[in-house]
Amino acid sequence: MLKLFLFVIFKLHKYVKRLHYRDQYGRNILFNEQGELPTDIIMFNRMFYPNTANPIRISPVASFKNALQVDEYYQVLQEKITWKNGTIPQARCNEKCPPGYHKAAKNSIHTCCYGCVPCSDGEISNTTDSEICYKCPDDEWPDKDRVKCVLKMYEFLSYRDDPLVLVFLSISLLLCIKTIVIIGIFIYHWETPIVKANNQTVSFILLTSILLSFLCVFLFLGRPVDITCMLRQVSFSIFFSIAVSSVLAKTVTVYIAFKATKPGSSWNRWVTVRLSNSIVFFCSSVQVLICVVWLSVSPPYQEYDMSSYPWKIIIQCNEGTVIGFYSVLGYMGFMAAVSFHLAFMVRTLPDSFNEAKYITFSMLVFCSVWIAMIPAYLSTRGKYMVAVEVFAILTSSAGILGCIFLPKLYILLMKPDLNSRKRMLQKSVS
Template structure:
């Protein structure tokens, strides 16, 4: 129920009192005043008009606002796009500036290196200028002394001339009674030149560059002897009292008046013929090993190849091939990386090879024992045991090498004292214990393999490799035992040559003693490469 407006209450309170009137008046009054229904319908129409007007106003206002907002959103989108394009341009410009900055940094580093080179050259030039100025000063002193000696000799000659001219002048003076003006002028000039000459007195010649003064050889203090500078020292100025020692990287020339760089000594590919010989032999042996490996793979199903674990034979051939290739680590200018790989590489490779031979020897013994009825050795037959033996024994050498490289690895060393005039570029073992541990473990494996193969050489088998392993280990041990005194008694590149010869000789011994007999049977005695042939050979 709607509240009554306040103006209605005011009208009721101010209205006058009603008086009785007639029916005609009532009817007229009802006819003149509108009915409530019409007033309500008029109010509804007015309200509807007002609502329509409000809706139109709201629609037009919302449409304008929407258009305005849409326009502003489009403007904002354009601005955002412009800002994104500007940002992309700024990123591209920044990247360009970064590249230019990197180029400027590189150029700055190059300029700094050039500046350092120029400073070094400037220092060297200053040193040369200083030496040249000292040489010029000494040359001036020597020239002055020479001029003084020439002046004294000229004075003596003039005195002799005056002595010879006196009889003639005396006779001429007596004949004429007075001297001529020319004679007086000549006599005056000779007297002036004689008074200006200073006599020089020396009992020793000046010492040349490359020598020094030695006092005390005469009773006179001003006298001395000139003796050559000792080895490794020079003198670049005359009359030097002391000689200067050259640096460790330099050595005096033949005249001993300046220091020259020492010769670098190592097994060079360009200067040493023996390097070409080692390279050619290593490549040929590596190719021969590869051919034998290919032959074994081709004939892998034949009895001679399958006898005594062909997988170990493949591994042994690969190890021998790698041992020939590791020779190239010993050739050329040594650096830290090659120094670390030299001994460790051939130590691990030879440990794998000798472990394979040891596993083969052990399998020969086990195979003989397993042939007896009821033997418990049959459970050890198969490929797991030799593979395990080879893996474990090789892993021990790997652990030794890793420990050595972790504690005190080999490095490049420059020996400047063993030879005069030479610098030996060589590899320093770092830890002598690590070096001899690698060689000692390899020798232990070779000795154990030799002993087991020697004991199993007479065992009956279809193809007993023990005797071939015995010969190969005999060659291997002989080479390395002979290498030790030769290695300790040589220096420089000859010591490296001894190591290379030992590696190649031992690898060739393994290849020839073990695989050449098999290759001979495969290629030329094929009737033996059968089960019946092997059984006949066994008998």
């Protein structure tokens, strides 16, 4: 069938190329020797009026032999035409999408019409009429115009930029100086009755552990690294355990001393300095063992948190295992609760200097601070999580220091006449 069609066309072509006729404008139309029909390119004006489906064609504007003449005509025409506002109108139904946006299809019958939609969070477009937006790398974030990616801000308790660090440093140094002064005063009055009360060696250990607790705050400040992440939790937990163990030893000493005052009591053999020292050593050793297991199984390490805030990277310490972290807190809380319970029981004993009432207040402050710290710690992120822990360390350590040692300092410095064995025995008898 196809062969037949081609045969007919071939036979008719020699007759068609001899055709000669006039078009509607009276021009002679002839085929050339190649059988082609040379025609001019004619430009018409077309005008659209409202409520009309078809345009009205006006008389021809110009006639051209080829496309090159059309280009030359347009170049001359553009120089002669004066456009309103000096801009050439475009055959568009919307403006081009600027950088920071991408094209989106509209519900329109015209396929050339589209809308401009801002790039999503974390994406940019830096070209006009962009089809899509491009996602920034993990360590970068779009600028405010969403045209380029910039490095994310790093967040941690910086010594250089964060005023909160300056506050913590000032408070920690001030408390360290205060603790050193108290240690010096106690050493100067080492052999006096008020210092000897409830074992001056345990008091010295308690003061030293409180001083080290204030100093370990420096491990929480600055940019964290793997070694500081391990040292900060281990040091604070061990120093605090020694402090709470010392308070527990003092409480047990007061409790046993009260029991031993009864005639024929079997508690007399337990009222020794060795008992207090053994309690401090044993309770602290348990915490050290917990820390060793924690570091052996899953030690804390530095990590970059990129998910909490999309525009910044939080440099923080991962605790390794939550069980280890809450085990050291739970053990300290257990010892503090035991100390509080025993001290509360013997707080009203008729003694010349009953330290139990001050231990009760100190453990009340300690427990209140750390119970309030846990929900605050879990509800914050980034540097503020570290700030909550630092605040808890400073507050609880200062509470123990003030509640237990300020009454003794008052007697040593303001009422030295009460710091004698005779006066203390007279007060006890009365």
